[in-house]
Amino acid sequence: MKLHAIALVAMLSIGISYADNNSTLTAEMHGSKGNAMPQIDGLIGKIEKVGYSTVAANKDIQVHYYNKFKEKTLESISFFGMINKEALRPLLLNNPDFGAYAPYNFFAYKKLDAADDNNTWYGHLAPEAMLDIIGEKDAGSRKAFTEMVGSFDGLMLKEMKPTLSHKYEHAKPWPTQGLTKLVKKFEKPEDLETFVEDFVVDHDGRFSKHNFIIAGFIDFKFEYGDMELEFDKYDAYWVSLLCHFEFSNSIFNRGVPEAGMFAPCSVYFYIPKGKNELHVGYASVNNWIRGLNFEDAKRVEYMKAIDAEVVETFKEMGFEVETLGKD
Numbered sequence: 001m002k003l004h005a006i007a008l009v010a011m012l013s014i015g016i017s018y019a020d021n022n023s024t025l026t027a028e029m030h031g032s033k034g035n036a037m038p039q040i041d042g043l044i045g046k047i048e049k050v051g052y053s054t055v056a057a058n059k060d061i062q063v064h065y066y067n068k069f070k071e072k073t074l075e076s077i078s079f080f081g082m083i084n085k086e087a088l089r090p091l092l093l094n095n096p097d098f099g100a101y102a103p104y105n106f107f108a109y110k111k112l113d114a115a116d117d118n119n120t121w122y123g124h125l126a127p128e129a130m131l132d133i134i135g136e137k138d139a140g141s142r143k144a145f146t147e148m149v150g151s152f153d154g155l156m157l158k159e160m161k162p163t164l165s166h167k168y169e170h171a172k173p174w175p176t177q178g179l180t181k182l183v184k185k186f187e188k189p190e191d192l193e194t195f196v197e198d199f200v201v202d203h204d205g206r207f208s209k210h211n212f213i214i215a216g217f218i219d220f221k222f223e224y225g226d227m228e229l230e231f232d233k234y235d236a237y238w239v240s241l242l243c244h245f246e247f248s249n250s251i252f253n254r255g256v257p258e259a260g261m262f263a264p265c266s267v268y269f270y271i272p273k274g275k276n277e278l279h280v281g282y283a284s285v286n287n288w289i290r291g292l293n294f295e296d297a298k299r300v301e302y303m304k305a306i307d308a309e310v311v312e313t314f315k316e317m318g319f320e321v322e323t324l325g326k327d
Contacts, residue, residue: 025126026169026291026292027168027258028126028166028168029121029122029166029258029261030123030156030160030162031122031162031163031164032119032162032164033120033163034118035075035076035110037076037110037120039159040078040108040160043155043160044057046155047082047152047155050151051086051087051151052082053083053085055082055103055218055241056079056081056103056215056241057079057081058079058216060076065245065253069246069249071249073112073253073255074112074253075111075113076108076109076110077107077109077110077260079107079263080105080106081103081104081215081264082103082105082124083104084148084152085227086227086229087144088102088148091144092231093233095136095141096234096268096270096281097135097179097181099266099268099269099270100134100268100281101130101266101283102266103216104130104266105125105264106152107122107261107263108120109257121166127149127150130145130149131146132178133174133283135178168261168292170292170293171293172293174287174290174291175287175325177284177325177326178283179283180281180282180310180311181321181323182279182280182314182315182321184318184320185277186276186278192235192271196238196271200238200240202317203240206316206317207313210309210313211245211246212242213242213243213244213245216264217238217239218238220239221234221235221237221238233273234271234273235273237270239267240267240269241266242264242267242310243263243264247306250302256292256294259288259292262283267281279322281323282310283325284325285304285306285307285325286304286327287325289303289327290327311324
């Protein structure tokens with residue numbers, strides 16, 4: 001990994017610039033010497049200043065990896081589902097596919113006993129990467145989303161004062177279809193709220209049988225109703241954070257911890273107003289493969305097999321594929 005120092009004054013004066021990286025930038029990770037996890041916790045404690053909150057804070061996941069798989073190559077790895085509810089609302093109303101990054105993942109990790117890399121690394125997918133993956137073309141929405149992410153980045157730079165930076169770029173274009181989308185038609189229920197609650201229980205139970213866990217959950221319809229903000233385009237809209245421990249351990253704990261920028265997967269569900277259709281979507285694993293230039297054939301085959309298992313589970317629940325994420 002080639003590291004290069006970045007001047008703090010320059011960072012604070014120009015912020016994080018994505019415009020000059022064309023479409024090849026996957027992410028820019030920032031680094032601090034030693035174990036900076038306490039500072040990461042301090043940063044998360046201040047995100048309300050810029051309108052953010054966390055859907056979930058999944059911290060010290062290396063402990064669970066060790067307990068389950070007896071593997072430990074990371075001193076620490078943590079994931080934070082970042083969300084700015086007010087800024088997201090018009091984006092979700094314009095395009096439900098923003099749910100694939102509502103929340104988006106900010107994560108941090110430090111390798112264990114790595115003499116050549118005694119640093120804590122932290123960051124997230126580049127805004128334009130997320131926008132390109134969901135296929136957003138509208139210039140206004142792209143600008144608003146980038147500014148929303150940028151407000152968090154400004155706080156992160158101010159609080160963390162990183163001394164290192166590393167850019168990840170993808171050699172091939174993003175997949176032609178970055179999202180997998182499915183739909184299920186249903187008969188109008190007597191009580192929609194009960195229908196949704198029963199579905200969520202069934203969904204979580206089925207995925208747990210396939211060794212997935214739900215790493216976070218947010219009901220946007222409820223949240224905006226509680227905030228007295230209009231969200232009438234949807235009769236229901238929620239997001240579950242899906243994680244597969246064996247899958248993630250096989251990548252993060254085996255040489256590619258930076259792939260944590262793609263996890264956990266935000267799976268979004270919505271029912272358009274007045275329609276008896278439940279839609280689901282998420283960013284396919286092909287984005288991981290392209291975004292970080294995975295080449296090992298066996299690893300790629302395994303990653304695609306887990307992704308296919310998600311699709312098959314939704315089919316078992318009565319969904320039909322609308323768009324299959326693919327290269």
